[in-house]
Amino acid sequence: MVLLLIGCLVVPLLGLLRSSFLPGSHLLEGSGFTLDQYVRFFSDSYYTSVLVETFIDGFIVSLICLVIGFPTGYSLARLPPSARRWRTLIVIMPLTLSLVVVVFGWLIILGRNGFVNSLLVTLGIIPSPRIFLFTRPAVMIVLVQQFLPFMILSVMSVITQIDPVLEQAAANLRANRFTTFRRIIIPLAVPGILVGFNLVFVLSISAFITPRLIGGNRVVMLGSLIYERIMSELNWPSGAAMAFVLFVSGLAFTAALNAMAGSRIITGRGRYAL
């Protein structure tokens, strides 16, 4: 297991790290050690703005997934196991489809002559078809659709660990459903929420198929930029540097998020102490 991890993850990662310090703008040939790629990335406001935009997008996608996924995961968790089984299958189903197939499906739905446009025109809500593709909301909708199962499953697994009797105890202690939710369910579900949030966030900021196909050239996320740089321009050193910026900043972001929420769980402190 450890060997597999080292062989398939650590070694290529180190190779990538090494190539990000190469000078020039070509394939992996050449030698030397320079910070040029990083300097170029951070001194160009275009790249930094794409990085920030990617993080904002990832954060919003994670939030939307949380808002939709929490109630879904909660209600799944509170079903009897027999009823939960096939509903869980439905949640997982989209993950079994190839991402490219899913994205092409969305292209058909959101396209100029697609389902959404023809529906809106037929209903008279808009006079003529609009362009939904190549917009940021479209990219986010598709990302939410792709990564929602991860949130639902994370929330579901943590809620099944929360004894329903605690909710009854809260109700007996005069807490209405909202108070029970806010003071009992949410705090106890934090570990699952964090797992789901991290998963969706990391998947979103590193996505490249969706931003490229749905976002086109207008909506640029760092993932598609890296893909372009390496696969089209064959500029490995620059692509590697970008990938490492994404890797490290994504890691730092999730670590900070976890530390913030984690300290609350460990001390278990509520709003006041006696």
Added chain:
Amino acid sequence: MLNLSKDRETAVRDANEFVVELRSVSKHYGESIAVANVSLGARRGELLCLLGPSGCGKTTTLRMVAGFVEPTSGTVSINDIDMTRQPPYRRDTGMVFQSYALFPHMTVAENVAFGLENLKWARAEREERVKEMLRLVELPHLAERLPGQLSGGQQQRIALARALAMRPSVLLLDEPFSNLDAQLRVRMREELREVIRGVDVTTLFVTHDQEEALTMSDRIVVMNAGRIEQVGTPGEIYEAPSTSFVAKFIGWCSLLDGIVDADGTFRSSGGLCLKGNWSPGPGTAVIRPEQIRLFSHGAKGVAQNARVLQSHYYGGATRLLLDVNGEQLTMQDRFPFGRHPKVGDVLNITICIDDMRMISAAPS
């Protein structure tokens, strides 16, 4: 029997007598009936126990009072206000759950304060009340601990403090001792009774343990298969069971079916004859183990021969299964060391009929 229900009716009319009252409450789950037409009331300051085997509907009844289960028919009122359709958080009850259900992410003090916060108590009063409750259960030093750091007995006391902090009209206890080991159970039983007596709160208490029910309750409601079998003080329930189910469930006993003759003599179907002055008709004799004694000269009663079928030594006493005239009876007594009856021995016994209960098959 008729007289008793008449008394109950007058009691129902007296508005203030019952803090909690259930009127003809039933709960059906599809085809199965969990609770069938149960009416009962807990008087102010009373410790009322719902006793019965598992699946008899006692827990469902308690949960209908708390509001977690909605009755199929009938009404539940607390302090004379109809609460049947009210959610749990609008009901003036405090409940101690079987698993205690302490909030694992809150400290002991936060757990106890939770209900008070929801009742919008001012912070200072809240803190004062939490301290008071922790003193009441003698755990003030654990205020800052998390529930996971407490022993089972401590968790139970915190659960009690949390339920009582809101000064509920009714305290509900759902099998509160079932998660404790045998020795702790007896100690906690006494402690709990002391605390409840001290705060003088009306209490509804569910258990399947007849010893718990007998030692703790003011009155016991014996339930079986969703129905009430008998309501009475522990003494009444034990000494004067009104059905053979109650007799068998409360304490050890032998039940003999038979007929009481015109002269008041009971003849069991197996052939045992007991002279008494019971009212004639078919009946079931309830013979408690302590009512059978070794015969000694000068004692009342008639000597009978009994063959020992089984002998179980319990330390303080020995329990024997005897064959008396073809009937099997259980006897319990203390025998001198070295003279414990063995299987096959024949003893000379007498059955004390003075306070023997005869359950009439048809009410007379």
